[in-house]
Amino acid sequence: MASRTETQALVSVALLLTCSSAHAQPLTFNKDIAPIVFARCAPCHRAGEIGPFSLLSYDDVKQRATLIADVTARGVMPPWKPAPGGEPFADARSLRADELKRLQDWIRQGAAEGDPRDLPPAPPALTSGGGWPLGTPDLIVQMDQEFTLAAGGADVFRTFVMPIPTTAARYVRAIEFRPGNARAVHHANIGVDRTRSSRRLDERDPEPGYAGGMARDAVYPPGYMLGWTPGQRPRPSPDGMAWRLERDSDLVAELHLQPTGKPEPVQASVGFYFTDRAPVRAPVGLRLGSETIDIAPGDGRYMVTDSYVVPVDVELLAIQPHAHNLAREMEADATLPDQSTRRLIRIADWDFRWQDVYRYERAVALPKGTTIRMRFSYDNSEGNPRNPSRPPTRVVWGQNTSDEMGDLWLQIVAREASDHALLNADVESKRAAEDLAAYTKLLTHDPGNPLRHDAVAMLYLQSGRAAEAAAALRESLALNPESAPAHYNLGLALSMQRQFEQAQVAFQEAVRLAPDHAEAYNNLGAMLHLFGRLEEAAGQYRRAAALRPDNAEAQNNLARVLVQQGRPTEAVDHFRRALALKDDFASAMSGLAWIRATSAAPLQDAAEAVRLAERADALTGHRDAAVLDALAAAYANAGSFDRATATASLALRAAESARLLNLAAEIRDRLALYRQGRAFQAPR
Amino acid sequence: MGEGMRRLITLFCAAFALASALAARAPETAGAPSDLRLPDLDNHLVDPFQTAPGAKAIVFLFVSVECPISNRYAPEMRRVHDAFAPRGVAFRLVYPNPAESPAMIRAHVKDYNLPGGALRDPKQALATFAQATITPEAAIYDVLNRRVYLGRIDDRYVSLGLERPAATRHDLQDALVATLAGTRVSAPTAPAVGCYIADFAR
Numbered sequence: 084m085a086s087r088t089e090t091q092a093l094v095s096v097a098l099l100l101t102c103s104s105a106h107a108q109p110l111t112f113n114k115d116i117a118p119i120v121f122a123r124c125a126p127c128h129r130a131g132e133i134g135p136f137s138l139l140s141y142d143d144v145k146q147r148a149t150l151i152a153d154v155t156a157r158g159v160m161p162p163w164k165p166a167p168g169g170e171p172f173a174d175a176r177s178l179r180a181d182e183l184k185r186l187q188d189w190i191r192q193g194a195a196e197g198d199p200r201d202l203p204p205a206p207p208a209l210t211s212g213g214g215w216p217l218g219t220p221d222l223i224v225q226m227d228q229e230f231t232l233a234a235g236g237a238d239v240f241r242t243f244v245m246p247i248p249t250t251a252a253r254y255v256r257a258i259e260f261r262p263g264n265a266r267a268v269h270h271a272n273i274g275v276d277r278t279r280s281s282r283r284l285d286e287r288d289p290e291p292g293y294a295g296g297m298a299r300d301a302v303y304p305p306g307y308m309l310g311w312t313p314g315q316r317p318r319p320s321p322d323g324m325a326w327r328l329e330r331d332s333d334l335v336a337e338l339h340l341q342p343t344g345k346p347e348p349v350q351a352s353v354g355f356y357f358t359d360r361a362p363v364r365a366p367v368g369l370r371l372g373s374e375t376i377d378i379a380p381g382d383g384r385y386m387v388t389d390s391y392v393v394p395v396d397v398e399l400l401a402i403q404p405h406a407h408n409l410a411r412e413m414e415a416d417a418t419l420p421d422q423s424t425r426r427l428i429r430i431a432d433w434d435f436r437w438q439d440v441y442r443y444e445r446a447v448a449l450p451k452g453t454t455i456r457m458r459f460s461y462d463n464s465e466g467n468p469r470n471p472s473r474p475p476t477r478v479v480w481g482q483n484t485s486d487e488m489g490d491l492w493l494q495i496v497a498r499e500a501s502d503h504a505l506l507n508a509d510v511e512s513k514r515a516a517e518d519l520a521a522y523t524k525l526l527t528h529d530p531g532n533p534l535r536h537d538a539v540a541m542l543y544l545q546s547g548r549a550a551e552a553a554a555a556l557r558e559s560l561a562l563n564p565e566s567a568p569a570h571y572n573l574g575l576a577l578s579m580q581r582q583f584e585q586a587q588v589a590f591q592e593a594v595r596l597a598p599d600h601a602e603a604y605n606n607l608g609a610m611l612h613l614f615g616r617l618e619e620a621a622g623q624y625r626r627a628a629a630l631r632p633d634n635a636e637a638q639n640n641l642a643r644v645l646v647q648q649g650r651p652t653e654a655v656d657h658f659r660r661a662l663a664l665k666d667d668f669a670s671a672m673s674g675l676a677w678i679r680a681t682s683a684a685p686l687q688d689a690a691e692a693v694r695l696a697e698r699a700d701a702l703t704g705h706r707d708a709a710v711l712d713a714l715a716a717a718y719a720n721a722g723s724f725d726r727a728t729a730t731a732s733l734a735l736r737a738a739e740s741a742r743l744l745n746l747a748a749e750i751r752d753r754l755a756l757y758r759q760g761r762a763f764q765a766p767r
Numbered sequence: 768m769g770e771g772m773r774r775l776i777t778l779f780c781a782a783f784a785l786a787s788a789l790a791a792r793a794p795e796t797a798g799a800p801s802d803l804r805l806p807d808l809d810n811h812l813v814d815p816f817q818t819a820p821g822a823k824a825i826v827f828l829f830v831s832v833e834c835p836i837s838n839r840y841a842p843e844m845r846r847v848h849d850a851f852a853p854r855g856v857a858f859r860l861v862y863p864n865p866a867e868s869p870a871m872i873r874a875h876v877k878d879y880n881l882p883g884g885a886l887r888d889p890k891q892a893l894a895t896f897a898q899a900t901i902t903p904e905a906a907i908y909d910v911l912n913r914r915v916y917l918g919r920i921d922d923r924y925v926s927l928g929l930e931r932p933a934a935t936r937h938d939l940q941d942a943l944v945a946t947l948a949g950t951r952v953s954a955p956t957a958p959a960v961g962c963y964i965a966d967f968a969r
Contacts, residue, residue, distance in 0.1 A: 135833065135834075135835035135838070136833040136834075136835075142866065145966070146864065146866060146966050146967055147962065147963075147966050148966050149963035149965055149966045150927075150962050150963050150966060153927060153963075154927050154928065157926075157927070157928065159927050159928030160928075234841060234842045234879070234880070235839070235841070235842025235843060236842070237932060237933060238932075342839060342842075343835070343838055343839060344837075344838035344839045344840065344841035344842065344879050345838070345841065345878045345879045345880070408932065434928070468925045468929055468930075468931045469929075469930075469931065469932065470932075471932040471933075473935055
């Protein structure tokens with residue numbers, strides 16, 4: 084009996100096997116493999132793209148079948164570094180497990196071609212044939228000369244500067260990078276330089292571009308991460324989140340160039356897509372990591388860790404880890420206030436050459452109080468094949484490829500627009516603190532260099548540590564007394580400490596040394612303005628505006644002097660000019676609102692006053708005393724005395740906590756008027 | 768006939784000078800197969816082992832037109848050629864992919880400034896004989912047509928997708944130095960990284 088059951092079981096197993104093998108059709112290229120290859124490989128592996136050979140036909144794939152089996156099994160291709168299992172990314176290029184298995188099975192079975200009627204149409208080209216995937220750009224900039232990459236040798240890191248011919252500030256909804264020669268350009272980091280630092284570096288290098296990485300003045304637009312990696316589809320910013328490109332800026336592209344074996348011409352270009360729609364949400368670039376990296380030779384497990392607690396509810400849109408050759412593993416996660424965790428990214432085998440900006444498929448909601456943690460490991464031992472030094476040497480933080488970096492950039496946006504200012508300030512101060520640690524470390528090694536003192540002073544200024552900034556600037560001036568920027572920055576530091584007389588002297592020194600220093604005239608004007616020397620202040624503001632017609636601050640300041648001088652009609656004109664130059668300029672908006680709310684006809688305009696003051700109030704996070712004061716005046720002028728009273732009370736509290744005692748006294752008087760149902764009228 | 772004779776004469780002299788070194792090692796291959804003929808770019812069949820008089824070694828460089836790693840080695844192949852050709856080393860480029868036509872190969876040699884005469888190996892006869900499996904891969908044969916080295920040019924590529932910033936071992940160069948000095952090649956094989964010759968089989 085038992086034996087019969089066993090026999091039956093064997094028979095059924097045999098039947099099952101027969102059945103399953105009867106069902107398993109041998110895989111063919113045309114039916115089973117072409118859809119995978121066309122979707123996952125061919126976007127890059129086709130003429131004109133970075134893939135060094137085409138994968139568009141059976142013959143293309145068949146003559147590389149073992150290679151394809153090898154690189155896909157080991158995850159080398161398609162190049163996609165993040166491990167699965169975290170928050171999903173948009174445009175992930177990796178093969179799904181079932182796709183990988185089908186590909187491997189097909190190759191093992193002998194890589195049959197199959198029925199030509201099964202072959203799907205070839206995929207459309209991403210950029211081949213001169214096309215731009217997002218359509219014809221509004222503006223194209225290109226490297227003015229070809230650079231010739233040598234046939235062999237080490238990879239080349241070179242930065243190219245392209246002036247952007249714009250006559251006014253524009254809102255950019257997308258840019259698209261075209262490598263020009265896809266097979267030589269491995270990736271690009273893209274920044275914008277409003278100064279002329281990058282151009283000067285370019286001019287000093289006889290060949291097109293200059294050797295090395297981006298200058299400190301070439302930066303991402305605040306809150307954005309621009310770059311290009313092969314196979315990446317250009318993505319427009321989310322609706323209402325365009326970035327502002329100031330006029331007369333330079334586009335700066337740091338290219339990682341990989342020799343191909345023969346000399347290669349390189350001439351990259353960038354297309355801009357503009358929008359007229361001003362952004363309504365502004366992202367913030369949060370940076371975690373370390374700038375004091377210092378790895379001993381032979382250290383195989385150096386760690387960089389950092390964390391950040393988000394101060395308001397935010398959404399995380401994109402993430403970009405950055406390090407050089409020695410980094411091995413990277414991970415970042417978020418612990419929410421309810422103690423649940425989200426994995427933000429994990430890369431098990433970092434490869435500098437495949438760095439990317441990873442965008443989340445859906446924004447990751449991180450409530451206030453969420454802790455973001457990052458951890459990068461580095462291997463500076465001889466066992467790391469990517470170690471550029473043999474034998475290993477001490478490696479410290481720096482921009483060169485022989486140095487190391489450890490940055491994790493997160494693009495986050497405050498859920499409530501009113502939280503933006505607070506979030507931005509918090510993120511900036513974290514970044515400035517880390518920069519300060521780095522530059523202080525560099526200064527201790529190079530104390531006789533005034534530029535090192537300047538760099539440290541700038542960071543103190545950015546984090547509001549005026550006394551330390553002033554001390555560093557005095558050190559710099561002791562080494563180099565004729566530096567106009569150092570005098571100018573000293574003026575800033577002193578004015579932050581309310582040492583206005585000394586600040587005036589410093590600004591005067593700056594304009595003496597640099598008679599075309601528009602910002603120094605503006606600030607000199609501001610000191611005179613504070614001393615009540617209105618006519619002289621107006622003169623300095625006018626010089627600043629004449630030197631830099633796009634200087635919105637000078638226009639705004641001039642308008643404010645004119646208000647005090649009882650010339651509101653002229654003031655309106657200059658506030659308008661300030662807003663034309665900088666349409667999110669809250670101070671100019673509230674100044675103009677004030678005139679519209681408190682003047683007699685024809686300057687009076689209740690509706691415009693409320694509209695401008697409300698927008699200025701939203702932009703400043705409902706906590707700026709002068710803006711709240713203007714908003715209260717606008718409400719009163721429009722007859723909304725309850726709102727005027729409530730807003731003036733907020734204004735009063737803000738003025739008191741900022742110790743603006745004169746303003747507080749004025750607001751108290753106006754509050755009394757609003758309580759009686761009366762609007763405030765500017766004295767005629 | 769005369770060519771082969773003269774090479775044999777040279778061989779005798781060399782063998783005499785290095786008698787003790789040669790006596791110590793067993794041949795790794797029993798010389799070249801007499802019937803192996805490959806088409807050159809004019810479709811003339813030639814003996815790949817036939818060299819100019821005085822040649823002390825022959826290097827076969829297995830390459831292919833569209834293999835990126837093979838192409839990236841072009842400057843290094845040129846460098847090794849320029850260092851060793853004047854010292855009596857013959858170089859042959861071998862193209863084992865039948866899909867690569869003489870016209871494609873001519874353009875490739877020119878674009879990448881590749882060294883040595885080019886031969887096609889559409890049936891992978893020489894690749895099979897030399898046991899080469901990858902492009903780029905180098906095989907060195909000594910004056911007795913014994914294979915003394917097979918493998919990578921240098922160790923810049925650790926595996927597909929893993930690359931050193933610069934090579935730390937120059938295997939082909941080291942093997943040629945040893946071969947010319949008549950000493951044993953310390954690492955007679957080293958794994959090459961690149962494209963698989965087996966994929967080219969028709």
